Amino acid sequence: MEARGKEKEFRDFATYMGFTHRKITPLWPQSNAECERFMRSIGKSIRAAHTQHQNWKQEMFTFLRNYRATKHATTEVSPAKLLFGRNIKTKLPTLTQKYDDKEIRETDERKKDKMKDYADTRRNAEPSNLQIGDTVLVKQDKQNKLSTPYNSNPYKIVERNGTMLTAKRDNGHTITRNSSFYKQVKIPLTIVNEEKQREEPATQLRTSGRINKTPAYLNDYVKSCYVK
Template sequence: MYPVLSICSWKALRATENVTATNTTMVRNVVKTDNDPPFNGSEFREFANHLGFKHRKITPLWPQANGEAERFMKTIGKAIRAAHSEHRSCKQELYNFLGNYRATPHSTTNATPTELLLGRKLKTRVPEITPPAVNKTVIQDNDWKRKEQMKQYADGKRKATQHKIKIGDQVLVKQQKTDKLSTPYNPQPYTVIKQHASMVTAKTEDKE
């Protein structure tokens, strides 16, 4: 997990680069964020070009598009609230939570996040029998099957249907309400320029 900068400048992004290099020594190929500030600015675009990763922007104001991160933040919030109610250090409990999470096998993959990322297990104080080596092919198959089951369940519950939006269509984009006179959708139409599976990219003259 990395900090989100409320005011994103090139100097702040270079500082984030230093933190990333010191603690992880790796850069992801694709970084997925929402399409709100500070991730929709020119500074973050320059930062992505500088480090060489692809910035993938999800649909604004639609948390389901970034469900994995949203669900994880809900779990973190629960741990922090529990620490606060018991008058413990929220920062230290957050470290403890992340350490336990990274050392706990996932219900779908049966492997810990550390094993999948770094290829080794974290040493903990819990005694255990040495498990067999992780088979990444089996893990990927199980992960795909579980995600497909969750997708079918969510689509059925929401009665989702295939959209008919095509490149060149004009669409209205949902916006946040700032007062009682705000409309649910931005009255300025966007033009669809790209489509990939369920993701649709649209832009106006000054914004994408």
């Protein structure tokens, strides 16, 4: 109940502030790639400052200032200029240039689509055909030598949002993962031996009614076998 209360409080806060909270897929960093990549750059600057025995906080702020003042490779405009409408002051001289917000958004979308196509080609990505109602197995972490790649307890997909799928088990447990974590099963795994025994008994194999005749060239051999 406490967790639900906090979720409602955050939704109310988002509505009041006028922003939309977009949930990402659990255990799928690619869905939040921009933040993950930026944290990689910040971590690199902090480690460099620590190695050089410098104040890592001061070096991090210096890195952030330079990053915000540098022209971005995707938008071709610095982040500070997109936010404030002007360049921030740095030690490097700058020129004041006007920019078109619509043109920048189109450039950003075009280059991101190009990067996505490149990543999908490198990873041999294929579209998922899983639909609501399909029975699936969920990929699990490897615990020991006997662990299977997928959990043997089946789930059923109950919700889909792009590549983010939510599956539910008979006991009510739900799990949300990327589509690559699921494997569709055609035959329900809940079939037990009792159900198999209730099936019709297997019919015995019928023998052919054809009479086997000995080839003519073996007649002499067969007759010799019966000679005492």
